[in-house]
Amino acid sequence: MTAVVVGFTMIAVVLVDDVGSGIVEKWPVVVEMVGGDGGGVGGWMVTVQATDQVVEAVELFKKLVKEKICEPNQVMYGTVVNGLCKAGHTSKALELLRFMEASSCKPNVYQYNTIIDSLCKDKMVDHALEIFAKMVEKGVVADVITYNSLIRGLCNFGQDCSKCGKRNLAMDLFDELCLKGLKPNVRTYTVMISVYCQEGLFGIAKEFVRKREENGYLPNSVTYNVIVQEFLKQNEFQEANIFLEEMIDRGFFPDATTFSLLLHLTPSIRQDSPMQTIVQKLVNL
Template sequence: MLWLITLWLWFCRLGKVKVGHRLLKEMERKGCLPNVDTYNILISGCCESEMLDLALDLFNEMKTDGINWNFVTYDTLIKGLCSGGRMEDGFKILEIMEDSKEGSRGRLSPYDSVLYGLYKEDQLDEALTFMTQMGRLFPRAVGRSLRILSLCEEGAIEDAKVVFGQILGEGGVPNVLVYDHLIHGFCGGYMREAFELMNEMVGCGYYPLAPTFNALISGFCRQGMVSSALKLIDDMVVRGCKLDTGSYNPLVDALCRKGDFQKAFGLFSQMLEKDIAPDSSSWNSLLLSWCQETSWLARQNMYQVNYLLQQIAEI
């Protein structure tokens, strides 16, 4: 029987959850009954494989089989559902957890998962409201988080860093809103720290929204670190982040100011190909730079020049 359990675990870790589920039923037929840990591993595999309906089926199956849910069950499923955009289901499991004897055991992680789900859906006001409501359960943690958000909005970044250090020093894990506000605050002049904090944020499983990436791009451009901004925009593409006007415009402006019209025109063309409308600043920067780049114009064929003029006419 040991070999069957080992094989089942192997399939789950490979993301072959349906195969693992069939093995689970085979184990039951052979008299090896699953326990809460067995189900938790299978639910985790479902969530990692984005098979959220099956994860919920397994959750309900546990109740049918008389197996009590524990904190790991709730925590794993809430995280998977909220990260996968299933906020309504995530809230339902959170409610079940709060009504159970098990509860959250004073742990923040299920609530932080809900926060991240709301953030990921760009429901920032709802996320802030939810975090404020968390204060009744976690007054100290929420109080510090709200303090950081307030300091960042006031521009008191050094003070925000002190509070952030206190959270880390006590072994706390900052939530996604704390990371997001600090990154935006650091982009005012602490670019290295902003970039490091973004990597730390991703390491915690929180993927930034496009406006956060855009704040970094703008910050790099303001400090003349155009190559860093270009690398970041490439990283956004690799990660599947949807680029928008705010991603490209600062780079087009910066490249034109730097006199690198060829790269600016290349990014500009990418924008048009992706149906992203440049703003007036980018148009003005590009046209001014274009008029000054007679040597570049001489190397281009009329098709390219006419293409750009046609795009201008359609705006």
């Protein structure tokens, strides 16, 4: 290991020796003492580089901890976990989380959130739910980011998942989120509107949009397109027309998916329907 002191910053660059005789050119782990004076004051930071050497980086990082070459903190662990997940190595990040759970520096909600979100994006939502349950069991309090990731992950299964129960679980988690006084973000609101429509709960979906407005969350282009699409798919043309008109009045326009649905369903819409006029206007834009 080599160390260079520059002012109040000590940078320790760890190099991997694959064969015991030479040093590889890439640096998989960089450990940095920020704001320190060389005497242990300050915080450690670590970044994962050279993603083709992730296994070596993780093992080397654990070796640094076991041999007490450096004492990692939440920031250091969080940076490594985040870097591994972004590089597509969620399993290695999970391995590091387990290592962290057994150490004196226990994981906080940030590390759990990073892995839960990564698992959900990999469509491994069942595994994410297991991590969530264990996190709560260990006394780590879930925040709005935890719920947002799980809800989106549960709803990311398409129309063929109407009987799998995941949408119902998403609705339960959303209710739990609200009961805890947490505020979902725009993406989660939009996902839930889609879920309610797909479950045939159109009244709740409409009420949901209106309540959002009352709370200062005006629908954006994505929200309008989602709700119009869902109403169209269920042949709820009157409701789709209400939101379509409102959408256009507020300066938003149908995206490619909404426009394609409108054109496809136009023959099914009565000629005297206001939606026919709207479709014609859009075609002539």
